[in-house]
Amino acid sequence: MTLNSKLGYLTLAAGGGLLALTGPASAQDAAPAAAADTAFVFNTLLFLIGGFLVMWMAAGFAMLEAGLVRAKNVSMQCTKNIALYSIAGLMYWVIGYNLMYSGVDGGWMGTPVPVSIPDPSQDTGDYAAASDWFFQMVFCATTASIVSGTLAERIKLWPFLIFTAVLTGVIYPIQGSWEWGAGWLDGLGFSDFAGSTLVHSTGGWAALMGALILGARHGKYGKGGEVHAIPGSSMPLATLGTFILWLGWFGFNGASQLALGSMADASAVSRIFVNTNLAAAAGVVVALILSQIVYKKVDITFILNGALAGLVSITAEPLTPSPIWAIVIGGIGGVIVVFAVPMLDKLKIDDVVGAIPVHLIAGIWGTIAVPITNPDVTFGAQIIGIVAIGIFVSVASAVLWFILKATMGIRVSPEEEMSGLDQVEIGIEAYPEFGRGGQTL
Amino acid sequence: MKLIIAVIKPFKLEEVREALSAIGIQGLTVTEVKGYGRQKGHTEIYRGAEYTVNFLPKIKLEIAVEAGLADKVVETVADAARTDQIGDGKIFVVPLERALRIRTGETDAAAL
Numbered sequence: 001m002t003l004n005s006k007l008g009y010l011t012l013a014a015g016g017g018l019l020a021l022t023g024p025a026s027a028q029d030a031a032p033a034a035a036a037d038t039a040f041v042f043n044t045l046l047f048l049i050g051g052f053l054v055m056w057m058a059a060g061f062a063m064l065e066a067g068l069v070r071a072k073n074v075s076m077q078c079t080k081n082i083a084l085y086s087i088a089g090l091m092y093w094v095i096g097y098n099l100m101y102s103g104v105d106g107g108w109m110g111t112p113v114p115v116s117i118p119d120p121s122q123d124t125g126d127y128a129a130a131s132d133w134f135f136q137m138v139f140c141a142t143t144a145s146i147v148s149g150t151l152a153e154r155i156k157l158w159p160f161l162i163f164t165a166v167l168t169g170v171i172y173p174i175q176g177s178w179e180w181g182a183g184w185l186d187g188l189g190f191s192d193f194a195g196s197t198l199v200h201s202t203g204g205w206a207a208l209m210g211a212l213i214l215g216a217r218h219g220k221y222g223k224g225g226e227v228h229a230i231p232g233s234s235m236p237l238a239t240l241g242t243f244i245l246w247l248g249w250f251g252f253n254g255a256s257q258l259a260l261g262s263m264a265d266a267s268a269v270s271r272i273f274v275n276t277n278l279a280a281a282a283g284v285v286v287a288l289i290l291s292q293i294v295y296k297k298v299d300i301t302f303i304l305n306g307a308l309a310g311l312v313s314i315t316a317e318p319l320t321p322s323p324i325w326a327i328v329i330g331g332i333g334g335v336i337v338v339f340a341v342p343m344l345d346k347l348k349i350d351d352v353v354g355a356i357p358v359h360l361i362a363g364i365w366g367t368i369a370v371p372i373t374n375p376d377v378t379f380g381a382q383i384i385g386i387v388a389i390g391i392f393v394s395v396a397s398a399v400l401w402f403i404l405k406a407t408m409g410i411r412v413s414p415e416e417e418m419s420g421l422d423q424v425e426i427g428i429e430a431y432p433e434f435g436r437g438g439q440t441l
Numbered sequence: 442m443k444l445i446i447a448v449i450k451p452f453k454l455e456e457v458r459e460a461l462s463a464i465g466i467q468g469l470t471v472t473e474v475k476g477y478g479r480q481k482g483h484t485e486i487y488r489g490a491e492y493t494v495n496f497l498p499k500i501k502l503e504i505a506v507e508a509g510l511a512d513k514v515v516e517t518v519a520d521a522a523r524t525d526q527i528g529d530g531k532i533f534v535v536p537l538e539r540a541l542r543i544r545t546g547e548t549d550a551a552a553l
Contacts, residue, residue: 229487342489
């Protein structure tokens with residue numbers, strides 16, 4: 001049976017069910033209605049499946065960060081990750097979604113009011129309204145996840161969470177409205193398919209401002225400018241986190257097609273899966289080979305960052321590249337990691353997990369690369385978008401970080417930093433019975 | 442009585458234990474230790490930054506024997522632990538004044 005006739009059979013079957021429910025109606029009337037119903041169902045399913053895959057990326061970030069911080073800060077990192085996901089989930093309902101999508105009309109922001117979810121009998125359109133809210137919410141949460149890794153091991157919990165609330169409720173939705181909310185940037189022809197700039201660079205800019213204002217971890221940089229490595233506690237957890245993020249990315253990019261109601265959409269989603277996987281694989285292999293050549297030893301954390309940089313690079317345009325271009329775009333993400341991580345250290349910007357190279361720099365690269373494979377997009381529009389969002393997010397984040405620093409302080413004391421945030425702010429160490437944990441003999 | 446303290450490479454522990462069993466040594470205490478000698482530490486690399494590991498992991502053995510056995514034990518440990526590479530470790534022999542088996546109250550040679 002061909003795919004065509006399979007789809008025809010499904011449509012007829014769905015039509016039969018509809019007839020039984022709606023009572024007397026001719027089969028001729030029911031068939032188009034049933035086709036629309038089928039598209040509604042498949043579009044909604046794409047949002048729901050893509051949405052829970054992206055939700056699971058929060059677990060990926062949590063494990064990646066738990067593995068790349070020292071054992072004395074692991075409970076804190078886990079706390080921040082589940083808290084920020086939840087704060088994003090609430091803020092994006094309270095004001096975020098409508099600030100991003102309601103009444104933007106080519107402008108600079110929408111209307112900050114809570115989201116109303118329609119009664120199922122009134123839910124008309126191309127997909128269920130609630131599935132769209134859920135899918136957009138998890139993207140907002142991803143932006144917040146990016147910030148926590150960079151600032152790990154020295155930032156206080158509560159100012160970080162306040163920053164998260166403003167980032168997810170205000171900063172992310174406003175810049176998102178410019179493009180995905182059909183605002184001014186969309187009118188200019190800027191293109192960012194799944195969010196290399198809107199999600200990843202936005203998180204990256206917020207993280208960069210935080211790192212500059214917060215300062216480096218105690219002991220990271222010596223007086224003579226030498227860099228002291230601070231190895232993470234668990235490479236298995238960091239690897240698991242990366243695999244979880246990689247899996248989640250099929251929802252992130254694939255479901256950003258926003259429709260699965262036709263064969264063309266199904267084919268597009270599938271092509272996006274292939275390009276997404278090729279880009280991540282290329283990021284890994286390039287980081288693997290380059291770290292061996294440059295440092296004479298393979299560094300697992302560079303490889304993990306390479307996968308994520310490949311994924312971020314392909315996120316701005318995962319549909320139009322040929323497989324070869326997907327490999328090139330993702331592979332350059334791997335190059336960015338191996339050279340940008342030591343470059344940030346030279347500038348004494350302490351990024352614990354490499355979120356700035358992976359999300360900010362690879363996000364910029366991915367956005368600039370869109371016109372290479374998508375003839376409808378210009379380099380000029382891409383650069384305007386990157387710069388405008390970069391300036392807005394950086395200034396808004398810096399102002400917020402400075403206010404938090406001046407009012408409640410954002411950094412723990414040097415002594416507390418030495419003891420570890422688990423003891424100081426959480427009260428439970430991640431591994432009390434292992435290593436130097438308090439319960440070992 | 443003598444107490445023989447040997448610091449060896451961790452992967453040599455099983456060979457040393459087998460060699461000591463073969464010459465009739467009945468007891469042995471093992472501790473995981475860290476330190477350095479002429480081997481010094483070594484450098485590792487993490488995220489593009491080098492760092493020095495100053496204290497290397499070693500295994501410390503403590504063996505209490507009658508004085509007449511000490512030379513043979515020293516020789517056995519040295520033979521089993523030797524790789525001819527730097528960092529093979531050291532052996533110290535110190536006098537032992539008393540010994541007591543807690544369960545029976547036996548002392549000195551009878552307690553070993």
